[in-house]
Amino acid sequence: MARLTIDDLRKIKEKQSSDFSLRKGGYSAKVTVHMGTCGIAAGARDVMSALTEEVTKAGMDNIIVTTSGCAGLCAREPLATVEIINHPPVRYCDLNGEKMREIFKEHILGGNPVEKYALVRGCETTY
Amino acid sequence: MAAEPKILIVDDELVVIKSAERVLKSEGYVVEGALGGREAILKIEQDSYDLVFTDLKMPEVDGITLIRWIKKSRPSTGIVIITGYPSQDTIKEALELGIIDYVPKPFTPAVLLDVTERAVEWTKGKKVEEEKMTEKFPPAMEAELERVISEYRKKPGSLIPVLQRAQEIVGYLPPMVQKKISKGLNIPIAEVHSVVSFYSFFTMNPRGDHNIRVCLGTACYVRGIEGVLGKIKETLKIDIGETTENRKFSIEGVRCLGACGLAPVMVIDEETYGAMTPRKAMEIISHYDPSVMSAAAAGAEMMDEKGE
Amino acid sequence: MEKFRKNLVLCAGTGCVAGGSMKVRDALREEIKKKGLEKDINLSLAACSGSCSEGPVLSVYPDEVFYQKLTAEDIPKLVEEHFVNERLYEKLIMREPEEKSSIPAMKDIPFFRYQVLRVLRNKGLIDPEKIEEYIARDGYQAAAKALTEMTQEDIIKVVKDSGLRGRGGAGFPTGLKWEFASKVSSDVKYMLCNGDEGDPGAFMDRSVMEADPHSVIEGMIIGAKAIGAHNGYIYVRAEYPLAVKRLQMAIDMATEMGLLGKDILGTGFDFELEIYLGAGAFVCGEETALMRSIEGKRGMPRPRPPFPAQKGLWDKPSVLNNVETLAQIAPIILNGADWYRTLGTEKSAGTKVFALTGAVNNVGLVEVPMGIPLRTIIYDIGAGMRKGRKFKAVQLGGPSGGCIPEGLLDIPVTYEDIVATGAIIGSGGMVVMDDNTCMVGTAKFFLGFTADESCGKCVPCRVGTRILLDILTDITEGKGREEDMATLEDLGRDIIATSLCGLGQTAPNPVLTTLRYFRDEYESHIRHKWCKAGVCRDLTTFWIDEKLCKACGACLRACPSKAIVGEKKVPHKIIQELCVHCRTCYETCKFSSIKILPAGFEGDPYELLGSEAKGEAKGGNE
Structure with a gap:
């Protein structure tokens, strides 16, 4: 990759923001599996592989599947966040592969959050 | 071991002798002290010691002189030097005279015990060390x-x-x-x-095929890691820092694995296991070696019945 | 409190902030001032209400009107219409204020409501292995600003004015530390990051390094510019393999893209960064010891002065900052010192990350504004005690800290208030203990740690901690003597006064605070051979209260030494001679019918426990 100038930095920011904005990027959903040390130890890898398997099976290419670090609530790991276009993100807790499959079908494909596994909706506070 | 190894501590500071004595006696060694080279020579004349720990800088008869004398008149005695700020030259000289080891002053109990243990091993025929x-x-x-x-x-x-x-x-x-x-x-x-x-990360003992790292952090302590560790030690019949005879497992105690949310935690090789109970720990360890479960025997069966 | 005519609540959830919440806030403030409405209108920020797709969202109370998709440009019109003309500004009205959902919003769950993320601003949002995602969230913008628009003095001034204090333990002002090092002239200087995180019970730094490694790197670039360093190291524990991996990837990517190395972003500034793996020694958290360790030697502290700002790593001027401190830097540079001071207190500004663990329901990593009461952290964010057990103490600051009792839970979390209790904020480990924890045992646990980790260089620490540990061990084994308590206190104070480095100077804190707040437990151990928590094996008798026993057989089956007898419908009994005091029955019983009595107790248990219960009801909190 070429060395960046300050201008490039701004361009990356803009491009990346639109890539990741579901609307502008043409995506329908984004799923983040939280994989810090705690999450992995609690079984986040199983959740991730169940998810990727379902996405592949469904043959969908407009879903972003990604990972991130610790989500902070270690007691309820593994955690994952599902964001459907035009809806607030929903965070699920105490997951396993099976629950993830169910969430995939109900929430990601069907658009109905799976309330029994959900912890919270919305974003965390930053200011 | 036939008799407990007998050790002489030579230093011109009483506090050093006292603190070394305190540490070594608690491990079952027989320990005596000498305040300086002269007193040491007199004592060694009278009695025989397996090991002599000596300071280098001492008034009158200094450490190097003492070492030369011991090498001449009591060649089978092992010598370890304890010193504060050694110059490269004196250490080199001492090494050439054939000392076994070197303890920097001040030392931690762990360092002292560690060095003592190996020095004792060395004096017991020198063979073990040479093999290594x-x-x-x-x-x-x-x-x-x-x-x-x-x-x-x-x-x-x-x-x-x-x-x-x-x-x-x-x-x-x-x-x-x-x-x-x-x-x-x-x-x-x-x-x-x-x-x-x-550094606690380094070990001088071979580890087993599977290294079990048990977290000794505060959160794990509060949530009962001691029971888990006790069960593992009891079943594998080894202590922290040791390896089973068949070299299958070793146990290591770590200060904090930083996975406190899952406390109590143990890590086997690279895999982290959280929310351990004695029973769960035994189940997991038996995945690595099924014979472990039968070793855990009666106690484990009993716990199975309990079903949490 | 003043009464305002209108209360405006602006959403400060990550989604809304990314959509421009902060610009909207500034515009609102300005407009309110312009119209002279400061006395009438109160503006505050709040946790996410879950209307993220409509953000930024503003709620107006008591009108119960909600505006959506705001921009700074809309604000003058909106203020004019709603607050001057008292008409709704139809264009931006949100018709359905909140999505109909039974899933609670962030603002409804205390765990999220009380937190404000600055250090953890990217927590759970970005893929730490992709630098583009960090850049998308304003990443490296602060570095760019610092390298092009700011002088060394500018940077130092902002950091000083922000009131940021080192988050590693001592709370030394970060800006001052940088200023000292910047003023020393030297061809070589070092910018160092302490990721050693040695406190047992703390994992803030691990999480930050794993979840957002670039935020640490960016903080280091800015610090390097401020002090004039061109080389740096991140010292990380080898026990944190994932953190090491992600940091290394981050450094590699940043180097490849010209954000590290020579001529960063074409500005002519050079900064080379490397990872140095620690080998596990608690004392290496002390800055001079850590520097010795990077030099490849035994990590022993050395006396100061000279301070590391003058003579540090390889005798060159060096600055060592903690991971969390560095992660705070970029937003301070971007948003300014005043922004940083909007949270926290005068002397303890901003936010602090805590690793909340132990006997609470919500174990996790939390970031809160300084000054929040301890009780809020434990009972709201932590959702109270696990299994409904009784709170006993909260331990702050690891082996250098202390145990704080129930009676002090309402104090605000600031450096000064916590120090006044005898504990310290430390790096942010917060371990909650319930009545199953023995406080003498806890003090012994920490002393065992420090005695073992003492590097041995100075006598008070090396010998003193060992003696404290021996006395504590005696007490927990039933060999305690009345005068032990005074000895612990005297010796503890001596060790604090005479040790060479922070490890020794703080090592007695766990003993002194437990003696101060839980003296009754020491007395009970020494005088009555009774560990009421049932932890010290030699000081307990487990006894089944026949009146409560349901004869379910659970304890009988669980007992590893077959010391319990009984049958269905016949209350069980423990044969003391066979009991090994393993606690298994105590933890198994669902009816709390197993009680803990003093060692070798022969009197009437009902009488003893009855008088205890009465005493407790009368005595109340400390």
């Missing part, structure tokens, strides 16, 4: 070790990274490996050893 010194590693391992050493040769402050890589390659840091590193990096063996014994 000549222990051969597979050529590939040797070559890799050489490569790492030469890679770091010119970098300042490279001793710790090299030791880390060496431990990755060999699994532990026996004297032979330390010697190789000392030579390769041109750092005195005493300094290499002092670094190895200072």
